[in-house]
Amino acid sequence: MSTARATLVAEHREVTGKKVSTLRRAGRLPAVVYGHGIDSDSISVDAHEFEQLRRHTGPNALVDLSVDGKMARPVLVHSVQVHPVNRRTLHVDLFLVRMTEELTVDVPLVATGDAPAVTLHGGTLLHPSESVRVRALPDHLPQVIEYSVALLLDFDTTIHVRDLSIPSDVTLLTDGDEIIAKVQPPRVEEEPVAVAEAVEGEAAEAEGAGEAVGAEGAEAPGSAAG
Numbered sequence: 485m486s487t488a489r490a491t492l493v494a495e496h497r498e499v500t501g502k503k504v505s506t507l508r509r510a511g512r513l514p515a516v517v518y519g520h521g522i523d524s525d526s527i528s529v530d531a532h533e534f535e536q537l538r539r540h541t542g543p544n545a546l547v548d549l550s551v552d553g554k555m556a557r558p559v560l561v562h563s564v565q566v567h568p569v570n571r572r573t574l575h576v577d578l579f580l581v582r583m584t585e586e587l588t589v590d591v592p593l594v595a596t597g598d599a600p601a602v603t604l605h606g607g608t609l610l611h612p613s614e615s616v617r618v619r620a621l622p623d624h625l626p627q628v629i630e631y632s633v634a635l636l637l638d639f640d641t642t643i644h645v646r647d648l649s650i651p652s653d654v655t656l657l658t659d660g661d662e663i664i665a666k667v668q669p670p671r672v673e674e675e676p677v678a679v680a681e682a683v684e685g686e687a688a689e690a691e692g693a694g695e696a697v698g699a700e701g702a703e704a705p706g707s708a709a710g
Contacts, residue, residue: 490541491548494527519580527551542627544589581622590615593664594628599636601667608668616658624653633665642666
């Protein structure tokens with residue numbers, strides 16, 4: 485496993501509250517770094533540099549953070565606040581990790597291959613669970629966990645959490661019975677047919693009733709004549 489990690493340079497900041505908008509206009513991104521047993525520190529990072537880092541690293545990737553030129557320390561990007569309209573990053577929380585302490589994180593699941601129940605039978609692939617929770621040392625955290633959907637041969641087959649291949653140095657915390665993939669059969673549109681049959685049935689009844697009334701009306705004059 486490579487020990488090379490992405491790096492991020494930060495500066496301590498005194499500007500807080502609504503005044504951080506001036507930082508954003510200057511291309512700086514307000515952030516906070518915190519961890520167990522340490523006081524949180526308000527910092528700022530280069531906004532463009534952070535966006536590039538996010539594009540090239542996974543959600544659980546360790547980043548070496550250096551504040552004001554001091555020795556870099558490993559952090560995880562814990563949470564990212566984005567603007568609801570333009571989706572620009574507004575604020576970042578960085579968690580300072582201890583390399584000897586295990587962390588609990590959610591790992592995204594990535595489906596690979598093709599499901600025969602979809603390609604051959606026209607079903608719809610469903611992903612009831614798109615991530616699993618694991619525990620591992622910081623430098624052993626998986627970025628994603630892949631699994632193949634090629635085993636989904638029919639609509640009765642399901643893939644569960646217990647079917648995943650988990651690294652030996654990672655502890656799986658999610659219930660193994662949880663379903664992560666299955667194929668839903670195509671919907672059969674029987675309702676329009678049933679409605680059409682009902683309409684035809686009503687029309688036939690109405691037609692029969694009309695014939696009966698016509699027959700009764702035809703007899704009446706004959707009876708009067710007789």
